[in-house]
Amino acid sequence: MTTALSPSAESASVSRLTIGVFLFRLRAFIALLILMGIFTLLTRSFFTTENLIILVGQTAINAIMAVGMTFVILTGGIDLSVGSTVGLAAMVSGLLIDRGLELPMFGIVVYFNVPAIIVLVLCLGILVGAFNGLLVTRFNVAPFIATLGTLYVARGLAQLSNGGATFPNLVGNPGLGNTGFPILGAGTILGIPIVIWIMILFTALGWFVAGKTPFGRQVYAVGGNERAAELSGIYVQRIKMAVYMICGMCAAMTGLVTASQLVAAHPATGESYELNAIAAVVLGGTSLAGGRGTIWGTLIGALVIGVLTNGLVLLGVQEFWKKVITGLVIILAVVLDQLQARLQQRLALKRG
Amino acid sequence: MSSPSPSTQRDISQNDVVLAAESIRKVFPGTTALDRVNFNVYRGKVNVLVGENGAGKSTLMKILAGVELPTSGRLLMDGHEVTFRNTREASKAGVGIIYQELNLFPNLNIAENIFAGREITRIDVVDHGAQEKLARKILDRLEQPLSPRTLVSDLRMGQQQIVEIAKALSQNVRVLIMDEPTSALTAAETEALFQIIADLKAHGVAIVYISHKLEELLRIGDHITVLRDGKFAAEAPAADVDITWIIEKMVGRTVRTPSRAHGAVKHSGKELLKVHDLTLPREGKGFTLRRVSFSLYEGEILAIYGLMGAGRTELFECLMGLHAEATGEITLAGKVLRREPIFDRIASGITLVPEDRQRLGLVQQLSVAQNITLASLRHYLRSFWISDREEHDAVTRMIKELAIKVRSPQQPITSLSGGNQQKVVVAKSLLTRPKVLLLDEPTRGIDVGAKAEIFQIINRLANEGLGILFVSSELPEVLAIPDRVLVLSRGRVTGAFDHSEATEELLVRASSAHRQTDLLGVEETGIRDHLTPGMHN
Numbered sequence: 001m002t003t004a005l006s007p008s009a010e011s012a013s014v015s016r017l018t019i020g021v022f023l024f025r026l027r028a029f030i031a032l033l034i035l036m037g038i039f040t041l042l043t044r045s046f047f048t049t050e051n052l053i054i055l056v057g058q059t060a061i062n063a064i065m066a067v068g069m070t071f072v073i074l075t076g077g078i079d080l081s082v083g084s085t086v087g088l089a090a091m092v093s094g095l096l097i098d099r100g101l102e103l104p105m106f107g108i109v110v111y112f113n114v115p116a117i118i119v120l121v122l123c124l125g126i127l128v129g130a131f132n133g134l135l136v137t138r139f140n141v142a143p144f145i146a147t148l149g150t151l152y153v154a155r156g157l158a159q160l161s162n163g164g165a166t167f168p169n170l171v172g173n174p175g176l177g178n179t180g181f182p183i184l185g186a187g188t189i190l191g192i193p194i195v196i197w198i199m200i201l202f203t204a205l206g207w208f209v210a211g212k213t214p215f216g217r218q219v220y221a222v223g224g225n226e227r228a229a230e231l232s233g234i235y236v237q238r239i240k241m242a243v244y245m246i247c248g249m250c251a252a253m254t255g256l257v258t259a260s261q262l263v264a265a266h267p268a269t270g271e272s273y274e275l276n277a278i279a280a281v282v283l284g285g286t287s288l289a290g291g292r293g294t295i296w297g298t299l300i301g302a303l304v305i306g307v308l309t310n311g312l313v314l315l316g317v318q319e320f321w322k323k324v325i326t327g328l329v330i331i332l333a334v335v336l337d338q339l340q341a342r343l344q345q346r347l348a349l350k351r352g
Numbered sequence: 353m354s355s356p357s358p359s360t361q362r363d364i365s366q367n368d369v370v371l372a373a374e375s376i377r378k379v380f381p382g383t384t385a386l387d388r389v390n391f392n393v394y395r396g397k398v399n400v401l402v403g404e405n406g407a408g409k410s411t412l413m414k415i416l417a418g419v420e421l422p423t424s425g426r427l428l429m430d431g432h433e434v435t436f437r438n439t440r441e442a443s444k445a446g447v448g449i450i451y452q453e454l455n456l457f458p459n460l461n462i463a464e465n466i467f468a469g470r471e472i473t474r475i476d477v478v479d480h481g482a483q484e485k486l487a488r489k490i491l492d493r494l495e496q497p498l499s500p501r502t503l504v505s506d507l508r509m510g511q512q513q514i515v516e517i518a519k520a521l522s523q524n525v526r527v528l529i530m531d532e533p534t535s536a537l538t539a540a541e542t543e544a545l546f547q548i549i550a551d552l553k554a555h556g557v558a559i560v561y562i563s564h565k566l567e568e569l570l571r572i573g574d575h576i577t578v579l580r581d582g583k584f585a586a587e588a589p590a591a592d593v594d595i596t597w598i599i600e601k602m603v604g605r606t607v608r609t610p611s612r613a614h615g616a617v618k619h620s621g622k623e624l625l626k627v628h629d630l631t632l633p634r635e636g637k638g639f640t641l642r643r644v645s646f647s648l649y650e651g652e653i654l655a656i657y658g659l660m661g662a663g664r665t666e667l668f669e670c671l672m673g674l675h676a677e678a679t680g681e682i683t684l685a686g687k688v689l690r691r692e693p694i695f696d697r698i699a700s701g702i703t704l705v706p707e708d709r710q711r712l713g714l715v716q717q718l719s720v721a722q723n724i725t726l727a728s729l730r731h732y733l734r735s736f737w738i739s740d741r742e743e744h745d746a747v748t749r750m751i752k753e754l755a756i757k758v759r760s761p762q763q764p765i766t767s768l769s770g771g772n773q774q775k776v777v778v779a780k781s782l783l784t785r786p787k788v789l790l791l792d793e794p795t796r797g798i799d800v801g802a803k804a805e806i807f808q809i810i811n812r813l814a815n816e817g818l819g820i821l822f823v824s825s826e827l828p829e830v831l832a833i834p835d836r837v838l839v840l841s842r843g844r845v846t847g848a849f850d851h852s853e854a855t856e857e858l859l860v861r862a863s864s865a866h867r868q869t870d871l872l873g874v875e876e877t878g879i880r881d882h883l884t885p886g887m888h889n
Contacts, residue, residue: 212737214729221726224715231672231712232727232780233698291717344764 017346024340028284028300028333032307039311046314053193059306060199061254063299065273066280067206068250070298071243073281074210075223076290077136077143079244082251082277084154085128086270089121089255091158094167094265096120097178111176118184118256125252126245128154133241151274159267167265185261195257199299202250206295219243223290279326280305283333285340304329369428370395370558371416371447371527376425378411383770385411387582388425392575393527398549398559400569400590403579404602404826409562412579413529416560417449418442448520449529454512458505463487465504466519490518494548510541517548528552529560534568546572566595578602603828621650623683624819625671625702625788630680632666632843640666641678642843648788648819653810655834656823658863663843664823665707668790671821672704673697685787698727701787705777705794707823713777714765721747721761723776728783750779754809771802778809789813791822795829807833827856839863 023030039046065082072079100111112120128150135146172179187194210216221229222239230236254273259265284301286293308329312322371393378386386408393399393416403409414420416427418436427434429445436442439449456465463484471478472486487500496514504512513533520528534542549559549572563569569576573590578601586601625648632641641663648654658664670678673694682689684702692700706712714723724747725732732742747761754775758768765776774794781789791810795803810833814820824830830837837854839847839862847862 208737214733214738217722217726217729217738220718220722221715224717225711227712228706228715229726230694231704231706233695233784234726235693235695287717291715 017343021340021343024336024343025285027336027340028297028304031329032300032304035304035307035311039307039314043311043314046311051310051314053196055306055310056199056303057193057195058310059302060193060195061257062273062276062280062305063199063302064202064257065250065254065277066284066298066302067202067295068247069274069277069281070206070284070286070293070295071210071219072143072247073223073278073286073288074219074290074293075240075243076226076288077240077243078147078278078288079129079132079247080144080147080274081128081132081150081154082247082254083270083273083275084151084158085125085248085251086255086258086273087158087267088128088154088161089125089252090259090265090269091161091167091267092124093117093121093181093256093259094170095161097170097172097181098167100176111173111178113177114172114180114184117178117181121256122249122252125248125250125255127248128251129245129248130241132248133244136244137237137240155267155271158269162265162267164267166267168263170259170263170265182260182263185257185259185263195261198253198257202253203295203299206298210295215239215242220291223292225291276305279330282337283330285333285337287337301333368394368397370430372428373412373416374426374428376412376415376422376427378408378415378420379423383582385582386415386422389579389582389584390587391416391577391584392587393558393560394575395558396553396556397574398553398561398572400573400576401560401562401579402564402566402569402576402598402602403585407579407602408582409579410531411582413449413531413560413562416442416527417447417529419449443520443523443525446524446526447529448523448525448527450513450516450520450531450533452532452535454516456504456512456515459503461501461503462491462498462507462515462518463500465515466490466500466522468519470523486522487518490521493521494518494551508541510537510544513537513541513545514548517552521552525557527558527560529562531562532564533561534563534565542568566598569598570595621652621817621819623647624650624652624685625821626681626683627671628681628683630667630670630678630682632663632670632675632678639843641670644680644840644843644845646838646845646848648821650819651814651817652836653814653820653822653834655830655837656821656840657825657827657830657837657859658823658840659825661842662840662863664840665792666843667840668704668706668792668821668823671697671702671790698784698786701785702790703727703781703784703786703788704790705774705781705792707792707796709770709773709777713780714773716764716766718765719762720751720756720758720765720768720776723765724750724761724779725783727780728785731783731785746783750783754779754782755805769798769802771798771805774798774802774806775809778806782813786818788819788821791820793823793825795824795826803829827859830854830859831856 036047045051065086069079069082096112096117100109102109132143132147132150135141135149136143170181172181184194189197210219218229218234218239221232221234222236226236251270255270258269280302281293281298282288282301283304284293284297284299286297305326308326309322312325317325369392373389373391375388375390376386377384377388389408389412391401391412401409401412411420415422416436418439418441421435421437427436434445436445436447442449457468460468463480466487467483472482473479474482484500491498491500494514494517496511498507498511504515507515517528533545537545552559561569561573570590570593575587576590576593576598577587578585578598580602588597627647628645630641630644631639634640644663644667646654656664656667666675669675671682673689673692676691684700687700689697689700710716715726718726721743725743728746729738732739732746734742744761750756751758751761756768756775756779757772765773768776778791778794794806794810798806807829810820810822822834831854835851837847837849837851837859838845839849839859841863847858849858
C-alpha cells in the first residue's frame with residue numbers, strides 16, 4: 001500500500017462512497033419528495049386529492065411521450081419531432097371525426113368509430129417514427145438533424161390538414177357512430193382519470209419491455225457500445241428503427257389525449273412538448289450518451305416537472321420565473337449526473 | 353549475464369540524469385498499469401524502454417510527456433520535482449514526444465506543422481515568413497533538403513517523422529520520447545533516423561526510445577530499462593547486455609505458456625470451417641486480404657501469426673460477415689455462408705472474441721451478468737421475456753467454468769481486471785454455443801497468470817471439440833499452443849506450419865515475406881495482379 005489509508009479506513013471510505021452513489025441514484029425521487037414537502041408547507045391547496053389528480057393528469061401528457069423518448073435516448077439518439085407528432089396526431093384524429101376519410105376514387109367518405117380512430121392515429125405515430133428511424137439507420141442522418149427535419153414536416157402537415165384552422169367540437173355524430181372521443185380525456189375509471197391509467201399502462205409496459213425483454217436489453221447495449229452490440233449479433237439498425245417507432249406511437253397517444261381533453265384539435269397542439277419530454281428523461285437520470293437510464297426514472301422526472309409547474313402556479317409565481325426555475329432544475333440534474341459518473345468511477349478505482 | 357543493480361547504477365551517473373521518474377504508480381479502473389516504477393533518463397544518451405505488450409511502457413511514456421498524471425510518485429527534472437499537468441507544461445520544460453501514430457496535419461505545410469498551436473505572430477497575425485525561416489534553419493540542422501512550404505501529405509513516412517523531430521527541436525527539447533519510431537520506416541529511412549538521433553545525442557538531447565525490435569535497441573541504445581507487468585524489472589547499460597538478457601527480463605521466467613498434447617485430434621475430426629480464396633479489396637487500391645484459403649478441423653487450434661497490418665483482424669471480420677465487399681467462399685460445418693448478417697453467423701456457430709475488449713467486446717454500462725448473456729439472450733426466453741432464473745443459471749455456470757473473479761454478477765463490468773474482463777467476453781461467446789471460436793489477440797493487455805488461464809480454457813474447449821482460430825503476435829504463444837500455424841503477410845498466406853515444424857525463425861521469415869513465391873518458390877499470380885499494379889506496396 002502506498003496510500004496513507006489503512007485497510008479499514010479504506011473500506012470505510014468505500015462504503016461511504018457506496019452510500020453516496022446509492023443516494024445519488026435516488027436523487028430524482030428525493031428531489032420529488034422535497035419539492036412536494038415544500039409546496040405542502042407553503043400552500044394549503046397543494047396536497048389535496050383534487051389538486052394531486054390534476055397534477056398527475058397534467059404530468060401524464062408529458063410522461064406518456066417521455067416513455068417513448070427514454071427508449072430513443074437509451075440508444076444514444078434523440079427525437080425532436082414528438083411535439084409535432086402530437087400536433088399531427090391531434091389534427092388527424094380531428095379530421096377523421098369531423099370529415100372522415102375521403103376516398104375520391106370511390107366517391108365515398110368513410111367514418112370510423114372511436115376505437116378504430118385511436119388505432120389509426122397510433123399507427124400514424126408509428127409511421128412518423130419509422131420515417132425518423134429510416135433517416136437515422138438507412139441514410140445515416142444524425143438523429144438530431146433527422147428529427148429536426150421531421151419536426152417541421154409533421155408540424156406543416158398538421159397545419160395543412162385543415163388549412164391552419166382548428167377542428168372544433170369533436171363530439172362526433174351519433175348518426176355516423178363516432179361519438180365518445182371526449183371520454184379519453186375526461187372519463188374516469190375507479191375515480192381516476194383515464195389519462196392517468198394510460199400513463200400507468202405505458203410506464204408499466206415500458207418498464208417491462210426495457211427491463212425484462214431481450215429487446216430492452218439490446219436497447220441498452222446499442223446505446224452503451226454500438227460496435228460491441230453489433231459483434232454480439234444484435235441487429236443494431238432494427239433496434240434503432242424500433243425505438244423511433246415506439247417514440248412516435250407514444251407521441252401519437254399524447255396527441256389523442258390532448259385533442260380529447262380539449263374536445264378540439266388545434267394545429268399548434270404540442271408545440272415544444274419535445275423539450276418537456278427530454279427534460280423528464282434527463283431529470284430521471286437517463287444519460288444522453290445512451291446506455292444508462294430507467295423508465296421509472298423518467299416517470300419521476302416527469303412528476304418533478306409536473307410538481308414544479310403545479311406548485312409554482314399555486315404559489316402565484318410569475319410564468320417567466322417558472323421557466324427560469326424549471327431550467328435551473330434541469331441544469332442541476334445534469335450537473336449531478338456528471339458528479340454521479342465521477343463518484344462511481346472513484347468507487348470502481350478504490351475497489352479495483 | 354548479470355547486470356549492475358539499479359541503485360549502484362544511479363549513484364554512478366546521478367549528475368547525468370536529466371529526467372527521473374521515481375516510484376511512479378498509475379491505477380486505472382480494474383488494473384494497475386504501473387506499480388512503483390523507477391526510470392532514469394540520461395543526458396545525451398538513448399534511453400531504451402522495453403517490455404511486452406501491457407508492461408506499462410506507453411503509460412510511463414504518457415506520464416513523462418504530461419498526457420497522464422501519475423496516481424502517486426514523482427518526476428524530477430534536473431533534480432527538482434516537476435508536475436506535468438498537460439503536454440504543454442511538459443514541452444515547456446523541454447520534454448517532447450513523437451507518437452507511433454504521427455500527430456501532423458496533412459493539409460498544412462511543414463512550417464505550419466512545426467509551429468502549430470504556437471504560431472509566430474506579428475500584431476496577432478501569423479508571420480509565415482519568420483516561421484518558414486526558422487523551419488528552414490531546423491531542417492538544415494537535420495540536413496534535410498526540404499522546403500518548409502511542402503505539404504505534409506506530400507512527404508514520405510520517414511520525412512514526416514523528421515517533421516515531428518523538427519517540431520520537437522523548435523521547442524528546445526531536452527528529452528525526446530520516441531514511440532516505435534521505425535515501425536513504419538524503410539531500412540534507408542531508419543538509417544537516416546539513426547544519424548539524426550546520433551546528432552541529437554551529440555547536442556545533449558536525451559532520447560527515450562521505445563521499440564519492439566530488440567536488435568535495433570541494442571544497436572542504438574545506451575541504457576536499457578525493462579518493464580514487466582507494470583513493474584520495474586531491470587536497468588543496465590546496453591554495452592553490458594544481449595538479447596537473451598532482455599528477453600529474460602521482459603518475460604521474467606522461461607516460457608510459461610502451457611502447451612498441450614499435440615497430434616491427438618489433428619485432421620481426424622471433421623472439417624468445421626473451410627475458407628477458399630477469400631479476398632478483401634482495400635479502399636483505393638490493392639488488397640487487405642488476397643486469396644486466403646485454409647481449413648479448420650474439429651478440436652483443432654489454429655494460430656494465425658503476422659505483423660501489424662497483415663490482415664489478421666480483417667480476416668476475422670470477413671468470417672463474421674462484416675465486410676460485404678469480400679469475395680471467396682466460406683463454408684461452416686458443411687454450409688456455405690452467404691451474405692448473412694452477424695446474427696445468423698453467430699446462430700450457425702461461429703463467434704468472435706475481438707482484439708479491442710473495451711471498444712468491441714464489452715458494453716461498459718452493463719453489469720458483468722448482462723455482458724455475459726448479451727449474445728445469447730434468445731436462449732433464456734420464457735415466452736417473450738427473459739427468464740431471470742435461466743439467465744442467472746447460465747451466468748453462474750460461466751463464472752464457475754472460466755473462474756471469473758467477481759464479487760457479484762451484478763457488479764459493473766468496468767470494475768473487473770483486464771484478464772477477468774477478457775474471460776467475460778469469452779463467456780459471452782461460449783454461451784452462443786459456437787462450433788468455431790475466433791480469438792483475436794486473446795491475451796493482449798492481461799497479466800501473465802490470466803494469460804495462462806486463458807490458454808487452459810482454450811485447450812479445454814478444443815478438447816471438447818470446438819475449432820479454435822486465434823490471432824497472436826506473440827511468438828511464444830504461437831509456438832506453444834496451436835496444432836498448426838498459418839502466417840499472414842500483407843494479406844496473403846505466406847506460410848503454414850504444423851506444430852512440430854514451426855520455429856521462431858520460420859515464422860518471422862514468413863511474416864515478413866512479400867508474397868508466397870518469396871518463400872515457397874511457387875508461382876502464384878492472378879488476373880487481378882495484372883489489372884491492379886502496385887498492390888504490393
